[in-house]
Amino acid sequence: MSGILRKEAFILPEGVIYLDGNSLGPLPKAVAARVQKMIADEWGDMLIRGWNGAGWMDQPSRVGNQVARIIGAPDGTVVMGDTLSLKVFQALAAAVKMTPKRRVILSDTGNFPSDLYMAEGLVGLLEQGYELRKVAPEEVLGAVDEDVAVVMLTQVDYRTGRTHDMKAVTKAVQAKGAVMLWDLAHSAGAIEVDLAGSNCEFAIGCTYKYLNGGPGAPAFIYVRSDLVETIEPALSGWLGHRQPFAFDLSYKAGAGIERMRVGTPPVIQLTALEVAMELWADVDMAQLRAESIKLQEQFIMEIERDVPQLTLASPRDSAVRGSQVSFRFHEGYAAMQAVIDRGVIGDFRAPDIMRFGFTPMYLDSGDISAAVAIIADVMSNNLWDQEKYKTKSKVT
Amino acid sequence: MSGILRKEAFILPEGVIYLDGNSLGPLPKAVAARVQKMIADEWGDMLIRGWNGAGWMDQPSRVGNQVARIIGAPDGTVVMGDTLSLKVFQALAAAVKMTPKRRVILSDTGNFPSDLYMAEGLVGLLEQGYELRKVAPEEVLGAVDEDVAVVMLTQVDYRTGRTHDMKAVTKAVQAKGAVMLWDLAHSAGAIEVDLAGSNCEFAIGCTYKYLNGGPGAPAFIYVRSDLVETIEPALSGWLGHRQPFAFDLSYKAGAGIERMRVGTPPVIQLTALEVAMELWADVDMAQLRAESIKLQEQFIMEIERDVPQLTLASPRDSAVRGSQVSFRFHEGYAAMQAVIDRGVIGDFRAPDIMRFGFTPMYLDSGDISAAVAIIADVMSNNLWDQEKYKTKSKVT
Known part of the structure; x- marks a missing residue:
């Protein structure tokens, strides 16, 4: 076709x-030549001026909008950076702050192990009483009780390809008062995703699989637009600050999805990804x-x-x-x-x-x-x- | 000369x-041509086989050893990844676990703001009672009391270039029972650093400044070799797992410095950096x-x-x-x-x-x-x- x-x-x-x-x-x-050009004309020639002059500083949000389009997310709700594992941590840390009396991070045994490991690491930092609970994929809905702060699931099982029903699961989870986080590692660019329609609070994913961003291409994070101004970033790096170049001594979260940025973005990888994403413009x-x-x-x-x-x-x-x-x-x-x-x-x-x-x-x-x-x-x-x-x- | x-x-x-x-x-x-070659011959031609066949999987430690040489660190104590801000978080999270009865992260007002912001974010996750305390650079040593878990300082002030005496400060901090974390952002490739000789527990730094790794080049983290097998990684990603490809459902920290790896490494950026670091081999x-x-x-x-x-x-x-x-x-x-x-x-x-x-x-x-x-x-x-x-x- x-x-x-x-x-x-x-x-x-x-x-x-x-x-x-x-x-x-x-x-x-198209990637090799464009990366070559970025290295020679931007890094080589513009040097530090590339941050403004070549648009490096806005690249994480700009590419975020390219990704947003294919996962059913509005402009300004997705930003690129770091790795999928770190975005798991970032989303979970924000989610548990939204439901302060609940102490359980619920996931399933079909999840990609790194998601579970990152949740373990977060639990190890939080005050006593928090736990990561893992159940079989088909038992997730039954396991959502009033202790569950956030449910974290990968939509497509990395081994079998089995999918969770994003909309139905999100609705059931939210009906129990928990927050929903979807990992779209095997969804973005693979299947139809309607993030906004699902009403989930958070989603994350990677771009080196179906999106062809290259080995180690940066991850993405989505935050539902009505929430993003109120969540507290736990990975509060300077590029998520409201005024990074004011060099304040205290953190003030940036506007909108920008607050989910952390450190200096990987411009070369983002350039490869940005070119790769052009293939998706009309898909x-x-x-x-x-x-x-x-x-x-x-x-x-x-x-x-x-x-x-x-x-x-x-x-x-x-x-x-x-x-x-x-x-x-x-x-x-x-x-x-x-x-x-x-x-x-x-x-x-x-x-x-x-x-x-x-x-x-x-x-x-x-x-x-x-x-x-x-x-x-x-x-x-x-x-x-x-x-x-x-x-x-x-x-x- | x-x-x-x-x-x-x-x-x-x-x-x-x-x-x-x-x-x-x-x-x-040398960077542009080598990145071009990596993109064409490794990503393009080897595809997924690049992880083993082109040595992508070992690159974070291999480049870590290149960096180690110029900061006075032994082989196997430095690994690359993520951003400096995230490495701040990772080191601080490990440090506070080493001193469980102490509740203060001490830094100075000359520190780069992102280091302070990341510490704030960590404090927000930890149980109540933790705090980030900021004092003037010249008041640091006087402020190390029995509540201080870890002292985090950037060796070279990003505005004025003023240095802290790494060896003397570390000794004084450790004499008070606190852990020492050095940020080498403006040190690595800039001045002589004797990490092992300083005896500090942790150090971190970036590679896009004096090391010429390119915009968004990955950061590094150093852990003193006698500690690395006992620290608990809070950012416990799959590539820091002892057996990433066993896909265990529970995290087991990897051997040595490998445990400070988190997610999938940015191979294109690391390749640019690896080439840039060749210039340092005989310096x-x-x-x-x-x-x-x-x-x-x-x-x-x-x-x-x-x-x-x-x-x-x-x-x-x-x-x-x-x-x-x-x-x-x-x-x-x-x-x-x-x-x-x-x-x-x-x-x-x-x-x-x-x-x-x-x-x-x-x-x-x-x-x-x-x-x-x-x-x-x-x-x-x-x-x-x-x-x-x-x-x-x-x-x-």
Whole structure:
């Protein structure tokens, strides 16, 4: 369908079918030259004057608006910075201050571990009595009681792709008096998100996956517009100050979403991301979602037809599945290495998940069939059963 | 002197004398091509495989060792990441856990405001009774009592360049049972620092000033090697976990300095910094310090001789001055804009400080005389006294 597929906008290495855009998106073609230009003309030539002259100072909000558009957020409600883990901390710290008599941060065991770790770290700083409570994804709603200050969930499970219903969960959580924080790591650029419509207080996400911002691209944070002037930033850095260059000795939170800025922004990474986000300016997320589901359904159908060794680990119903499909295999790590060796790049998540991401901007149905043929070859001929594929590396 | 001056290694725009390397260092010539190569060959071609194959995962510690060398820290005690403000928070949070009965974070009014703001934010999270206490720089030692948990000081005052005596202050602070945290923002690459010799528990710093890492280059944190296995990271992100890819549901702090990592590192910024740091591999910091002082003494002498309108704001004794010289002028903002307009780039710090940084890697005595001649022309002819120079911009 016109409008979504734009392979020509990406560098896609010869001989590779990239089903790992859910982990690190590929390089948009325009990025290298524009980063080069920023380095030479802005850093090199303007030097310190780049902060005003090249718009570096406003870049976190400017790029925030680019991201806002594809997650259903109004202008001025999203700002970029730091990492997703730090944005978890920042959002949770603000949330617990909003519900001072409640002491529980509730999350689920399907959440990405770093979100849980950051919550643990925050609990360790807060006065005694706070706790992080983790329940199974399907038990979240039943676990929201009057002790729960904030519910923190990742909308799309990083292993299985299972989605939470953002609107329904938010409504139920808020009905119990708790604050809702959504992690959109596997949602932004992957599925339709209607943040404003969901009414959630906070959302966070990263930009190196479906948004193709590059390795270590900065994270984003969203705060509901009616709240942002009243929340107290716990990570109260100078660029979130009302007047950073007044050099006051005391913190005064900045106007609106600017208060969620912390330190000096990573201009080079933000420039790469800003260019990458230009690809999204005209994307209809409903159309992208439909294309993604089509690719996923084709993949599931062909894998189940040709590769009986693999067992679907993702929900079969595409309505509750993000933009990835996962299969279980007892030697999933070795199998994924063997598949990667033949040019089909997915990834592995312990203990037995082979994970494949679907990104209709640079994948078409021919790619899916070609990938399945390679996976089928590896599996039916046991090509994974070699010592070299069985040693676990640090990152997969 | 051979070995320090290496103008040919930097992009220095025609017609500019850059006395603002204490705010944003200039572009090292090798950076643009190497970042380009990283983007094309690593992100573009290796895609997700770059984390292992291109060494992205180890980069924060690898670059940390490059920085360690020039601040007197052993290998394995420094790691890169995030921003200086966040590293303040991280170090303070660890420090207050080490002294559980003490409730005061002590700093001075000469500290960079963001350090104070981050301490305020931390105090807001901790149980009641904690406070941030700010005293004049010369009153710090007298203010360390049995309530003080940690003393946080920036070694070189960002306005005046006045230094604290790292070794003596640390010794006095520790004698009173408090923990010592040094901010090396204006020290790293500027003056000789002997972190290990000072015995301080924590240090932090940034890399976009004297280390020329580029706008938004990541920060660093140092933890004394005997402590690092026992401190509890409050910003407990997945890349500080002992086994990030085991995806445990609970945090276990990583080995050594790795536990001070938080989220996914900014690989593009780190690559720029890693290249910039190669310029430091053979630098003798004692020699660099001597060269810096020579340039500063020349500048002070010539300004006082030729520009009587300016009053020295920095200490006259170079032994207690960092690598910058500041002058006061009642219309300092306008004067600095006029000077910048003529190619001498320094900066302004409210209310009346004109600040000039000295960086012997790319400045020589001819530059200093040329800069003074321009400043003298601007001041003696009142060239600053124009409306266009008097409007304060957001960043200076």
